[in-house]
Amino acid sequence: MVGAVGRLLLILGLGCSTALGRDAAYLQELLRAARDGHLAERPEWHTLVHYRSGLWGPGVTSLIDDPAFFLARGGKTDPEAELSATLSAFFDRPPSGAEPARCRFPARYAWLKETLGFDPKRLPEPRCARFEEWLATLKPAAISLIFASAYLNNPASLFGHTFLRIDAEGSADLLAHAASYAAKTDQERGVVFALKGLFGGYPGRFSVLPYYRKVKDYGDIENRDLWEYRLDLSSAETLRLLQHLWELQNVYADYFFLDENCAYQLLLLLEAARPSLKLVDRFRGWVIPADTVRxxxxxxxxxxxxxxxxxxxxxxxxxxAAADPHSREIAEALAAGRLSPEAAALGEFSPEARASTLELAIDLAEYRAAVDPDQAEPLKPRLFGLLQARNRLDVPPQPPNIRVPERRPDQGHASARWRIGGGVAPGGGFFQLEYRPAYHDLLDPERGYRRGSQIQVFDTALRVFPEAGKVQLQRFEFLGVVSLAPWNHSLSPLSWKAGIGAARRYLDGHNAALVGRFDPGAGLSYDFGGHTLAYALAEGAVEVADAFRYGVAVGLGPSVGVYHDFSACWRGALAARWLHYWLGGPSQSAEWRLEQRISLSDRDALYLQVSDRREGGHDFWEGMAAWQIYF
Structure with a gap:
C-alpha cells in the first residue's frame, strides 16, 4: 500500500515538475534585470497595461477593469508586480487546452524579449497557432484610422466615432477588417442610458469585424460619411499594434462617453505600435473623437x-442635384413602385440618362430599405426588377460627381471655446465670460463639421455687473443638440432639437431668475443654394423655478430662423420664437435674436448679438460683443 502511494506521489511530482517547466535560475536573472532596468516604470510597459496616473495622489491605475487582463493579484495598480508575474508566467506550462501566457500576451512578450534579450535555449518560444491563424486571416499590410461623422439620432455617437481598419495585402478596402471599441449597452436608451454612459455603467470591448459591415452600418443605415486616414506605420509597428489588439479582444474596460471612449482607447493602441507618439498625454478631462483625429x-x-x-x-x-426635374420624378416613381422599369417613359431617355435614372431609383430604394427595416422585405422584388433593368443596359456605371468637403474633420475649428465680452442688459452694463468644452454650434465655422448640426456640452456663461457688484450664472447648458437636416422630396428628413440646462428669464418684470429648462422641438429646414439655411420648428418648453405658480411652467409654440453666409468668414443668424404657457408661467413670451460671427483666423472670431424678449407686457433688450477663441 505504501509503495502504491509512493508511486502515485512520484507521478504527481513529475507532473507538477512538467507543468512548471521553468528554469528557475534564468527566471531570477530576468526578474533581477527587469528591476535593475526599472522596466516597470517605462512608458512602454505602462502603455501595454494601460496604466494612467491617478487624479488623486500618487501611483497609477490601469484603465482595463477585467481581472482576466492581469496576471498579478494587484496588477491593476502595481506595475512591478504585474511585470514580475508576466515574466514568471512565460516560464509556466499551461494546463491542457489552455494557451501559454506568451500567446495570450504577445505584445508584452515581444517587448520584454526585445528589452531583456531572451535566450531561446533557456526560454523556448512556443508556437501560438490561434494568433498566427488570426494574423493569416487579416493579412495585414497597413492600418487606417476611420472617422465616422456624427449620428445625431444616437446619443452615444453625438461626437462621431473612430475605429481602425486593418488593410489586407492585395485586397479591396471593403474586404479589410475593422477593429472597433464600443460600449455594450444592450440597446438601452433615455435617461438611464445617458447617466450610465457618463459614469462608466457599460463595459467597453474591442471587436474585429469585416469592414464592409461597418460601411453598411454607418454609411447605408445611419447615413454617416466616413473619412479614412491611412497611417504611415512600418510592418513592425503594424505587428505590434495587432499583438496588443489580440490581448484586448476578450477583456473589458468601463466605458465613459466623455473620456475613456472609443477615441481614447484607439490612441493607446497606436502608442503600443509606436511608443514615441505620446498621443494620450495631449488630453485631460475629456476626449472627443474629432480631436483625436486632429x-x-x-x-x-x-x-x-x-x-x-x-x-x-x-x-x-x-x-x-445633377438630375433634371423630369429624371428625378421618374426615379422617385420607380423607387416607390408607381412606375415599372419597363415603362415607356424611360424610353425617352438616352441610354446614359436611362442608366443614371435607374441607378438613382436603386439608391433610393436601398436607402429606404436600410433606414426602415419594415420596408426591406416588400422592397426586395421592386429592387430586383430595377437591378435587372439596369444590368440589361450596355452602359458603364454613371457615378455622381460628389463634392468632397472643403475641409476634413481634423481641419475644422478646435472643439473647446472661450468667449470674452461685454454689453448692456436691463441690469446695466456687464462683462461676460463663457466656456464651452465641446463642441460646435450652428454659428461656428462650418468647415470640417456636419452642416446644420449643433452639439454643445457644459456650455457655461458667467456675467459680472460692475456697478451693482454682482456676479451671476447667466447660462448653463448641460447638453444642447440641434439637427437641421435640409428637406427634399426624396429623402424628407425631420429637423429637431433638444436642450437641457438653465438660463436667466425676467419673470417679474425686473429681476432675472435662473430657470431650469428642457427645450424639445421638431420641424423642417430647407437649404437655399448652400449659403442660406432656414428652419421652422414646433417647440416645447418645460421650465422649473420657484417663481412659477406651481414651481413649473409648460409652454408650446413655433420658432423660425435663418442662417446666412455673407462670406467664407462671416455668418449671420436671425431667429424668433413665441410660446404660449398653459401651466404655471406667464401666459406667453416672445423673443427674437440677431447674431453674427466674423472669423479673424482659424482660432478666433468676433461675436455680436442683439436680442429682445417680451414678458408680461415688458420688453427686455440686450446687446453684447465678444471675442471667441477656439482651442
Whole structure:
C-alpha cells in the first residue's frame, strides 16, 4: 500500500515538475534585470497595461477593469508586480487546452524579449497557432484610422466615432477588417442610458469585424460619411499594434462617453505600435473623437493619405442635384413602385440618362430599405426588377460627381471655446465670460463639421455687473443638440432639437431668475443654394423655478430662423420664437435674436448679438460683443 502511494506521489511530482517547466535560475536573472532596468516604470510597459496616473495622489491605475487582463493579484495598480508575474508566467506550462501566457500576451512578450534579450535555449518560444491563424486571416499590410461623422439620432455617437481598419495585402478596402471599441449597452436608451454612459455603467470591448459591415452600418443605415486616414506605420509597428489588439479582444474596460471612449482607447493602441507618439498625454478631462483625429493628423510622420467615403444619403443628394426635374420624378416613381422599369417613359431617355435614372431609383430604394427595416422585405422584388433593368443596359456605371468637403474633420475649428465680452442688459452694463468644452454650434465655422448640426456640452456663461457688484450664472447648458437636416422630396428628413440646462428669464418684470429648462422641438429646414439655411420648428418648453405658480411652467409654440453666409468668414443668424404657457408661467413670451460671427483666423472670431424678449407686457433688450477663441 505504501509503495502504491509512493508511486502515485512520484507521478504527481513529475507532473507538477512538467507543468512548471521553468528554469528557475534564468527566471531570477530576468526578474533581477527587469528591476535593475526599472522596466516597470517605462512608458512602454505602462502603455501595454494601460496604466494612467491617478487624479488623486500618487501611483497609477490601469484603465482595463477585467481581472482576466492581469496576471498579478494587484496588477491593476502595481506595475512591478504585474511585470514580475508576466515574466514568471512565460516560464509556466499551461494546463491542457489552455494557451501559454506568451500567446495570450504577445505584445508584452515581444517587448520584454526585445528589452531583456531572451535566450531561446533557456526560454523556448512556443508556437501560438490561434494568433498566427488570426494574423493569416487579416493579412495585414497597413492600418487606417476611420472617422465616422456624427449620428445625431444616437446619443452615444453625438461626437462621431473612430475605429481602425486593418488593410489586407492585395485586397479591396471593403474586404479589410475593422477593429472597433464600443460600449455594450444592450440597446438601452433615455435617461438611464445617458447617466450610465457618463459614469462608466457599460463595459467597453474591442471587436474585429469585416469592414464592409461597418460601411453598411454607418454609411447605408445611419447615413454617416466616413473619412479614412491611412497611417504611415512600418510592418513592425503594424505587428505590434495587432499583438496588443489580440490581448484586448476578450477583456473589458468601463466605458465613459466623455473620456475613456472609443477615441481614447484607439490612441493607446497606436502608442503600443509606436511608443514615441505620446498621443494620450495631449488630453485631460475629456476626449472627443474629432480631436483625436486632429492629434493623429498633425503628428509628423504619422499620416500618409486621406480618403473620403460618402454615405448613401450623400451619394443620393449628389445624384438628385445633377438630375433634371423630369429624371428625378421618374426615379422617385420607380423607387416607390408607381412606375415599372419597363415603362415607356424611360424610353425617352438616352441610354446614359436611362442608366443614371435607374441607378438613382436603386439608391433610393436601398436607402429606404436600410433606414426602415419594415420596408426591406416588400422592397426586395421592386429592387430586383430595377437591378435587372439596369444590368440589361450596355452602359458603364454613371457615378455622381460628389463634392468632397472643403475641409476634413481634423481641419475644422478646435472643439473647446472661450468667449470674452461685454454689453448692456436691463441690469446695466456687464462683462461676460463663457466656456464651452465641446463642441460646435450652428454659428461656428462650418468647415470640417456636419452642416446644420449643433452639439454643445457644459456650455457655461458667467456675467459680472460692475456697478451693482454682482456676479451671476447667466447660462448653463448641460447638453444642447440641434439637427437641421435640409428637406427634399426624396429623402424628407425631420429637423429637431433638444436642450437641457438653465438660463436667466425676467419673470417679474425686473429681476432675472435662473430657470431650469428642457427645450424639445421638431420641424423642417430647407437649404437655399448652400449659403442660406432656414428652419421652422414646433417647440416645447418645460421650465422649473420657484417663481412659477406651481414651481413649473409648460409652454408650446413655433420658432423660425435663418442662417446666412455673407462670406467664407462671416455668418449671420436671425431667429424668433413665441410660446404660449398653459401651466404655471406667464401666459406667453416672445423673443427674437440677431447674431453674427466674423472669423479673424482659424482660432478666433468676433461675436455680436442683439436680442429682445417680451414678458408680461415688458420688453427686455440686450446687446453684447465678444471675442471667441477656439482651442
Amino acid at each position: 492629434a493623429v493628423a498633425t503628428t509628423p510622420g504619422l499620416l500618409k493619405a486621406v480618403k473620403f467615403r460618402p454615405a448613401r444619403s450623400t451619394v443620393i443628394l449628389s445624384r438628385l
